[in-house]
Amino acid sequence: MAQQHLDPTDPPATAVMAVTGEALGAYLSARATEFLRALRLHRETGAAAGAHESADAARALRRAARRISGSLHTFRPFLDTDWSEEMRPELAWLSGTLAMEHAYEARLERLLLALHRLSGSSPFPGQSGERTGPATGTPERGNLTVGAAKAGALLERQLTLARTRAHSTALQALGSSRFHAVADKVALLASEVPLAPAAAATDPRPQAAAAEERLLAAIAALPLVTAGLPYNAEALIHGLSPDPSPHPQDGPWHQVRLLLRLHRYAREVLDGPGAPVDVPLLTAGQALNRHRDASEAAAAAAQAARTPRIAPATAYALGVLHADQRHEVEAARYTFQQSWQQEAVGAP
Amino acid sequence: MAQQHLDPTDPPATAVMAVTGEALGAYLSARATEFLRALRLHRETGAAAGAHESADAARALRRAARRISGSLHTFRPFLDTDWSEEMRPELAWLSGTLAMEHAYEARLERLLLALHRLSGSSPFPGQSGERTGPATGTPERGNLTVGAAKAGALLERQLTLARTRAHSTALQALGSSRFHAVADKVALLASEVPLAPAAAATDPRPQAAAAEERLLAAIAALPLVTAGLPYNAEALIHGLSPDPSPHPQDGPWHQVRLLLRLHRYAREVLDGPGAPVDVPLLTAGQALNRHRDASEAAAAAAQAARTPRIAPATAYALGVLHADQRHEVEAARYTFQQSWQQEAVGAP
Numbered sequence: 001m002a003q004q005h006l007d008p009t010d011p012p013a014t015a016v017m018a019v020t021g022e023a024l025g026a027y028l029s030a031r032a033t034e035f036l037r038a039l040r041l042h043r044e045t046g047a048a049a050g051a052h053e054s055a056d057a058a059r060a061l062r063r064a065a066r067r068i069s070g071s072l073h074t075f076r077p078f079l080d081t082d083w084s085e086e087m088r089p090e091l092a093w094l095s096g097t098l099a100m101e102h103a104y105e106a107r108l109e110r111l112l113l114a115l116h117r118l119s120g121s122s123p124f125p126g127q128s129g130e131r132t133g134p135a136t137g138t139p140e141r142g143n144l145t146v147g148a149a150k151a152g153a154l155l156e157r158q159l160t161l162a163r164t165r166a167h168s169t170a171l172q173a174l175g176s177s178r179f180h181a182v183a184d185k186v187a188l189l190a191s192e193v194p195l196a197p198a199a200a201a202t203d204p205r206p207q208a209a210a211a212e213e214r215l216l217a218a219i220a221a222l223p224l225v226t227a228g229l230p231y232n233a234e235a236l237i238h239g240l241s242p243d244p245s246p247h248p249q250d251g252p253w254h255q256v257r258l259l260l261r262l263h264r265y266a267r268e269v270l271d272g273p274g275a276p277v278d279v280p281l282l283t284a285g286q287a288l289n290r291h292r293d294a295s296e297a298a299a300a301a302a303q304a305a306r307t308p309r310i311a312p313a314t315a316y317a318l319g320v321l322h323a324d325q326r327h328e329v330e331a332a333r334y335t336f337q338q339s340w341q342q343e344a345v346g347a348p
Numbered sequence: 349m350a351q352q353h354l355d356p357t358d359p360p361a362t363a364v365m366a367v368t369g370e371a372l373g374a375y376l377s378a379r380a381t382e383f384l385r386a387l388r389l390h391r392e393t394g395a396a397a398g399a400h401e402s403a404d405a406a407r408a409l410r411r412a413a414r415r416i417s418g419s420l421h422t423f424r425p426f427l428d429t430d431w432s433e434e435m436r437p438e439l440a441w442l443s444g445t446l447a448m449e450h451a452y453e454a455r456l457e458r459l460l461l462a463l464h465r466l467s468g469s470s471p472f473p474g475q476s477g478e479r480t481g482p483a484t485g486t487p488e489r490g491n492l493t494v495g496a497a498k499a500g501a502l503l504e505r506q507l508t509l510a511r512t513r514a515h516s517t518a519l520q521a522l523g524s525s526r527f528h529a530v531a532d533k534v535a536l537l538a539s540e541v542p543l544a545p546a547a548a549a550t551d552p553r554p555q556a557a558a559a560e561e562r563l564l565a566a567i568a569a570l571p572l573v574t575a576g577l578p579y580n581a582e583a584l585i586h587g588l589s590p591d592p593s594p595h596p597q598d599g600p601w602h603q604v605r606l607l608l609r610l611h612r613y614a615r616e617v618l619d620g621p622g623a624p625v626d627v628p629l630l631t632a633g634q635a636l637n638r639h640r641d642a643s644e645a646a647a648a649a650a651q652a653a654r655t656p657r658i659a660p661a662t663a664y665a666l667g668v669l670h671a672d673q674r675h676e677v678e679a680a681r682y683t684f685q686q687s688w689q690q691e692a693v694g695a696p
Contacts, residue, residue: 313663
């Protein structure tokens with residue numbers, strides 16, 4: 001099932017044919033229920049700020065919002081158009097707003113771990129040379145050179161400030177009437193999905209296949225031959241370019257990350273709950289997450305290096321850190337290329 | 349022939365058995381003749397400094413000196429001991445002294461090319477994104493950011509000064525009585541090799557096999573499994589360590605580079621002139637040259653970053669450059685691992 005090919009011209013002979021708009025309805029309703037549960041949990045834990053529970057609840061909220069939003073996009077003709085068109089940007093706003101705090105926290109953790117790795121020191125007692133260990137908190141700044149320690153302190157200051165702001169923005173958003181309007185709509189979705197006339201009996205596979213086609217077209221446009229050559233040194237090519245904006249070469253990869261996600265959600269709709277995980281597809285998606293995270297961490301290091309009046313040793317450490325994260329970008333592309341090749345071979 | 353295994357217990361059935369100390373004598377005499385020819389050329393072109401011809405002559409001089417010195421080492425029992433023991437350190441001194449000027453020049457060129465690559469600009473008209481193109485001169489500093497341009501200027505100043513000093517030292521060496529004593533000995537070698545008694549009729553293959561064994565043992569001690577995993581991030585692990593000395597992790601690779609060279613020279617002795625080139629072995633050796641060059645370039649960038657009173661933007665660019673060269677180190681290890689695997693598979 002996991003490897004099933006979404007070809008609408010397949011002969012109508014198997015269980016797969018049973019899939020109709022009903023499956024989409026069930027999927028949306030289940031995600032809406034998850035959304036409401038996460039929201040309740042977030043409200044209960046939010047103010048008391050048991051940081052972990054609250055973060056878990058926010059993650060679950062985002063996860064559900066992304067799936068609802070993605071499915072509304074992929075299966076547009078199956079739903080009431082006005083309702084759907086109104087809903088999607090609101091869900092995108094919500095998950096985007098909720099994602100920022102976590103993103104800044106994860107970025108700081110990634111950069112501090114990298115600084116420790118680059119200093120040959122361990123951020124946590126009993127561990128050494130950890131690349132991306134399961135961090136249980138922000139690593140401390142022991143055993144670093146002056147430059148690395150100062151760079152770490154600078155990044156901590158800047159990213160903690162950004163995180164605090166994102167936290168306030170998220171709290172404001174969750175208290176806003178705009179949010180309550182979204183929550184009301186999701187509550188409605190949990191009990192009754194506004195399917196378009198005849199949608200319940202229509203086959204949703206052509207829409208899923210179209211989502212897959214969009215993904216394949218975007219992947220075909222990626223420089224995968226280069227990405228598959230280890231140490232191709234592409235990711236750092238503009239590492240010292242005068243252009244301060246994020247690397248334009250990353251854009252197509254970020255786009256594929258979003259399309260891969262839509263493809264994955266569409267398959268969730270068709271495969272139903274309990275379908276086996278497609279490991280290469282999951283790995284490919286994780287590689288693109290890592291690509292995005294490393295790309296943004298590299299940009300944060302470059303940004304920090306533009307802080308006025310920093311010491312040369314701090315700037316040097318930030319330069320090493322930037323390059324290190326750009327190589328993570330390159331490594332993530334390599335991993336994506338490898339797992340996508342597997343995915344392509346695995347498909348019938 | 350190129351893939352022939354140096355096992356002295358092979359049955360005495362083939363043309364290979366014809367190899368005796370005579371072959372070593374012929375090899376040494378031929379290298380000595382090359383040495384003298386290069387020396388004459390160097391003297392003719394030296395003062396007038398047609399830079400290219402002079403550099404070519406110095407390269408040929410070093411090439412011959414390395415082969416004589418290496419063969420004296422590998423085939424020690426075949427030669428008059430006192431003569432050989434006196435000769436080797438003198439040849440090492442000579443090729444070491446002559447190598448410095450070229451090394452500084454190549455290091456500067458490597459670093460400036462990298463700065464251009466990192467800036468997304470082309471150092472030579474009509475080329476772009478060149479990684480290690482056949483440079484015909486020192487690239488100019490156009491289209492660089494302020495940081496990259498200042499870093500380039502700083503490196504140019506420091507490495508040009510070092511190169512100029514190395515040039516004077518080399519000229520002094522070539523005019524010294526110490527050098528004339530070496531040259532006289534090489535002249536003697538060209539006409540008559542001082543073989544030990546009975547050496548002319550002895551099989552030199554056990555010595556060559558021992559040289560290969562030393563190489564294999566050193567390679568077995570390398571972390572090749574890690575090196576074969578692309579993007580293992582090992583080379584940069586101490587990129588920000590407080591230890592300012594060259595990376596200790598590079599040492600074993602430098603050692604293998606020297607042992608591989610001795611193995612190659614020993615095979616030249618046995619295979620005789622005109623033997624086909626063993627491509628994987630050559631590629632493996634070139635990877636180790638690149639490893640050494642990138643390691644030293646990375647150290648030069650780190651060293652330059654310790655110059656007092658540099659601007660933060662300069663230090664940042666040097667940090668990016670350092671990390672870039674450390675990734676070249678890692679890439680060279682990967683290439684070595686790959687070509688050595690081929691070499692091992694290719695051997696009978």
